[in-house]
Amino acid sequence: MRDRPADVAHLTELLAADGYLADRGLATAVFLALSLDRPLLLEGEVGVGKTEIAKTLATTFGRKLIRLQCYEGIDASQALYEWDYARQMLQIRAMSTRAADALDSGYDEDAAVDALFGPKFLIERPLLAAVRAGDAAVLLIDEVDRADDEFEAFLLELLSDFQLTIPEIGTITASSSPLVILTSNRTRELHDALKRRCLYHWVGYPGAAREVEIVLTREPGVAPALARKVVAAVNRLRELDLAKPPGVAETIDWVRTLGVLRAGELDEHSALDTLGAVVKDRDDLELAQARLSEIVSGG
Amino acid sequence: MADTAPGGHGPSAFGPAAEGGAHPGRDLVDVLVAFGRRLRAAGVAVGTGDLRTYCAAVAPLDPGDLGDLYWAGRVSLVSRREDLAVYDRVFRQFFLDEPDDDLGKRMPLAKHARDQLRAAVEVPRADPPGPEQREEQRAELGLVASDLQVLRAKAFADCTDDELAALRKLIAAIRLTPPRRRTRRHVPARRGRAPDPRRTARETLRRHGEPPPPRHRRPRLRPRRLVLVLDVSGSMAGYSRNLLQFAYSTTRALDRVEVFCFGTRLTRVTRELDHRAPDEALARAARTVLDWEGGTRVGDCLDRFVRDWGRRGLSRGAVVVICSDGLDRGDPAVLAHAMERLKRLSHAIIWMNPHRGADPRHVPAALGMLVAAPHIDLLLSGHDLASLLELATALPRLR
Numbered sequence: 038m039r040d041r042p043a044d045v046a047h048l049t050e051l052l053a054a055d056g057y058l059a060d061r062g063l064a065t066a067v068f069l070a071l072s073l074d075r076p077l078l079l080e081g082e083v084g085v086g087k088t089e090i091a092k093t094l095a096t097t098f099g100r101k102l103i104r105l106q107c108y109e110g111i112d113a114s115q116a117l118y119e120w121d122y123a124r125q126m127l128q129i130r131a132m133s134t135r136a137a138d139a140l141d142s143g144y145d146e147d148a149a150v151d152a153l154f155g156p157k158f159l160i161e162r163p164l165l166a167a168v169r170a171g172d173a174a175v176l177l178i179d180e181v182d183r184a185d186d187e188f189e190a191f192l193l194e195l196l197s198d199f200q201l202t203i204p205e206i207g208t209i210t211a212s213s214s215p216l217v218i219l220t221s222n223r224t225r226e227l228h229d230a231l232k233r234r235c236l237y238h239w240v241g242y243p244g245a246a247r248e249v250e251i252v253l254t255r256e257p258g259v260a261p262a263l264a265r266k267v268v269a270a271v272n273r274l275r276e277l278d279l280a281k282p283p284g285v286a287e288t289i290d291w292v293r294t295l296g297v298l299r300a301g302e303l304d305e306h307s308a309l310d311t312l313g314a315v316v317k318d319r320d321d322l323e324l325a326q327a328r329l330s331e332i333v334s335g336g
Numbered sequence: 337m338a339d340t341a342p343g344g345h346g347p348s349a350f351g352p353a354a355e356g357g358a359h360p361g362r363d364l365v366d367v368l369v370a371f372g373r374r375l376r377a378a379g380v381a382v383g384t385g386d387l388r389t390y391c392a393a394v395a396p397l398d399p400g401d402l403g404d405l406y407w408a409g410r411v412s413l414v415s416r417r418e419d420l421a422v423y424d425r426v427f428r429q430f431f432l433d434e435p436d437d438d439l440g441k442r443m444p445l446a447k448h449a450r451d452q453l454r455a456a457v458e459v460p461r462a463d464p465p466g467p468e469q470r471e472e473q474r475a476e477l478g479l480v481a482s483d484l485q486v487l488r489a490k491a492f493a494d495c496t497d498d499e500l501a502a503l504r505k506l507i508a509a510i511r512l513t514p515p516r517r518r519t520r521r522h523v524p525a526r527r528g529r530a531p532d533p534r535r536t537a538r539e540t541l542r543r544h545g546e547p548p549p550p551r552h553r554r555p556r557l558r559p560r561r562l563v564l565v566l567d568v569s570g571s572m573a574g575y576s577r578n579l580l581q582f583a584y585s586t587t588r589a590l591d592r593v594e595v596f597c598f599g600t601r602l603t604r605v606t607r608e609l610d611h612r613a614p615d616e617a618l619a620r621a622a623r624t625v626l627d628w629e630g631g632t633r634v635g636d637c638l639d640r641f642v643r644d645w646g647r648r649g650l651s652r653g654a655v656v657v658i659c660s661d662g663l664d665r666g667d668p669a670v671l672a673h674a675m676e677r678l679k680r681l682s683h684a685i686i687w688m689n690p691h692r693g694a695d696p697r698h699v700p701a702a703l704g705m706l707v708a709a710p711h712i713d714l715l716l717s718g719h720d721l722a723s724l725l726e727l728a729t730a731l732p733r734l735r
Contacts, residue, residue: 045397045404065397065407072396073389080417110519114534122537133545153541183649223417224649225594226607232415233385236393239417280643280677320673 041071057086057093058243058251066238067094076196076217078232081240084284087220091177094216101170103215104177105163107184113191118203119160125153154205165209168201172213181231182221189231196234245272248288255289259296266303266333267292271315273332279321287315308333364399365391371430372413378426380419386412402431515734517653517683518555528552560683561592562731563651565641567632567660568597575659575690575718594650598637604645634664634704635671642677651682655734657727659688659718662704671704675711684734685711688718688727 042048048071049064059067067090070077079087095102105116132149152158161169167176181189195201199211219235221227243251245268252264268288275282283291294314300307308329316325325332372387389412397404406427414423524535532553539548594606638658645651656678664671679685689705692715709715714730717723 061403062407062410065404066411069393069396069408069411073392075389078415110521112521120534120537122533125537126540129540129545150541222648226416229381229415233383235415236389236411237415238411239420278643280647320677 042068044068051097052090052093053254055093055097056254057090058247058254059090060243060247063090063238063240066236070218070236071216073236074214076219076235078219078221078227078235078237079240080221080223080237082242082282082284083222084286085240085242086285087218087240088177088179091175091218091220094218095175098175098216100172100216101174102177103163103167103170103174104179106179107181107188109183109185111184111188115162116164116188116191117162117201118165119162120154121158121160125158128153128158156206159203159206164195164201167215167217168195168199168209168211171199171211171215174215176215176217178217178219180222181219182224182227186225186228189228193230193234196231242275243285245269248272248285251285252289252292256292256296259292260301263295263301263303264292267295270303270308270332274315274325277321277324277328277332279316279318279324281316281318281321283315287317290314303333305329305333364394368394368409371409371426374430375413375423375426378422380414380422380426382413389413405431515560515655515683515732516557517560519558521556522553523556525552525554528554530554559592561594561651561654563594563596563654563656563682565596565598565602565638565656565658565660567634567658568599572632572659572661572690594645594654596641596645598632598634598641600633600637602637602640602644632660632663633666634660634662634708635666635668635674638674638678639670642674642681646678646681651678653683655684655686655731656682657686657688660704661689661691662687662702662708664702664704668703668707672707675708679711684713686714686716686727686730686734687712688716688723690717690719692717692719 042051045064045068048068049059052059052064066077081087092102163176167174196217199214200208202208248268249264252268253259253261271283271288271291291311291314294311295303295307298307298311309326312322312325316322368391369387372382372390376382390409393408393412394405397408399405409427410423414420524532530553532551535551536548539551540546596602596604687708713734716727718727
């Protein structure tokens with residue numbers, strides 16, 4: 038595991054070496070999350086690299102990435118832990134035969150029953166795994182806004198003390214805090230209590246020059262001129278007031294798609310063929326197709 | 337949409353400022369706390385804990401670097417995107433001594449508008465009155481109760497202020513129950529197709545390994561989210577007061593209600609309605625709804641709603657209640673398109689149109705209504721108490 042970064046600039050370099058170009062704000066936010074042991078809540082448009090930063094941090098610092106994808110109706114047995122019922126049942130069967138066979142040999146039934154609710158029969162889910170791993174892990178709680186609000190209340194204990202309670206075993210506390218990244222697409226407002234425990238950063242679209250850099254870092258084989266042209270076209274698409282404006286992920290996809298088709302140039306023809314990589318809504322497609330020449334012009 | 341930070345690795349925040357006498361002889365914490373208080377005064381909710389985080393955050397960074405001060409504060413003091421602009425402005429004023437120019441120009445107008453708005457939504461106090469008022473009020477309520485049947489069918493527009501106040505008390509008592517949907521969560525059930533391994537295993541342990549009668553579970557049912565989109569423009573101003581009150585009491589009764597107001601533009605007022613005292617909630621809603629009585633652009637506003645909230649999933653699986661007369665000053669094609677998308681993004685759409693009146697066969701002839709009609713699941717009037725009750729009864733049946 039690599040040590041913590043010395044300062045923000047150092048962190049930016051480390052991330053860049055692993056292919057993630059963070060701007061000053063994001064780098065500062067991550068640096069502070071690491072220094073203060075606080076969870077970091079990232080909000081922003083879809084496809085601006087919120088999830089990606091957690092993955093990169095895991096690689097950069099040699100930590101294990103533990104991901105919890107949130108959805109409506111997620112509950113403790115999917116997020117925290119679950120008892121291995123099948124194994125427990127088998128053990129019970131084994132116990133009853135043993136107890137019948139070994140009535141005279143001092144078989145300790147209490148200990149056997151206690152063992153049924155021991156760590157051996159516990160199935161680890163992401164949150165428990167993160168608490169056990171401590172600072173050897175990056176915990177990504179993805180799209181927390183999709184979970185129900187009760188689930189947020191449930192996250193509070195974890196995020197403030199990095200501990201969780203299993204009634205049969207007791208409270209498990211992390212020896213050191215994992216780096217926690219929460220992401221939200223703002224489908225609903227998160228509770229203030231949750232936000233108060235986190236550092237907050239809004240991730241916007243990168244500037245054009247930085248986006249070109251990002252594309253070139255991700256797809257090193259691409260000609261800089263083409264990258265610039267694609268980025269310019271994407272920025273024009275974002276201005277079009279689409280229902281779903283393309284994110285950075287879409288820009289990279291578009292460049293990649295052009296590469297697969299061996300189109301060395303972004304013109305009206307190749308753009309029309311590959312528009313599906315950036316615009317993923319029928320109404321948006323119609324709008325973009327109508328203005329295609331305007332979109333691909335210049336760059 | 338690149339973030340704009342004042343200064344990159346910019347000039348020191350303390351060199352010129354200290355010489356200029358802005359913060360002479362104070363140590364860093366005092367400066368940071370003063371900044372936090374300024375931010376609080378500008379309306380950003382900054383807690384003491386947030387300030388401590390800010391101070392802790394600056395420590396591992398370089399406090400002489402303006403960029404570090406900026407980002408450390410932005411990360412620890414702001415927790416909502418809406419507050420970012422305020423933060424930027426206060427930061428510039430505080431650390432860069434920039435004059436507050438654009439605000440000065442906007443202020444008188446904003447204040448004027450706010451007073452107007454407050455007047456428009458001023459409602460009689462709904463919280464418990466003092467003992468001396470109570471006697472008087474009881475008499476009034478007795479009178480109203482005997483007239484209840486009359487009031488039920490009396491259009492809000494024809495009511496006197498006293499009658500409206502009484503009606504509003506009745507409205508506050510209406511509890512909406514949206515239809516329910518299945519969730520991924522399970523609850524124990526007496527019988528069913530899905531076995532419940534957890535409870536079965538527990539019961540087996542309790543019986544020392546003897547297999548118990550099988551336990552079952554079924555999906556838990558939860559009420560669907562309710563999204564109220566209320567027209568508060570001139571033609572609807574008379575109804576908006578009641579509906580806002582209605583929306584308010586509904587928010588109190590259910591935690592899964594979202595409220596939006598629109599006129600010429602759309603504003604989300606859910607958070608304003610969070611506040612406990614009804615008068616304060618309404619005053620805050622008024623402050624947000626700046627387009628009060630400024631004409632209606634139903635299509636554009638619904639389009640905004642779909643783009644900003646609907647597509648992010650706010651209305652997915654929800655019942656959307658739109659209250660408007662459908663008199664749209666915008667392009668009907670936009671409205672048709674927005675309704676079509678909204679229909680796909682929600683479970684059901686109910687449209688309340690006061691102009692529909694009591695006659696169930698009458699469909700208002702406004703162009704907007706004709707355009708929207710194919711996408712509406714239920715058209716109600718909402719012009720009197722009886723029709724609001726109709727909404728309350730119809731809602732649970734919208735499976």
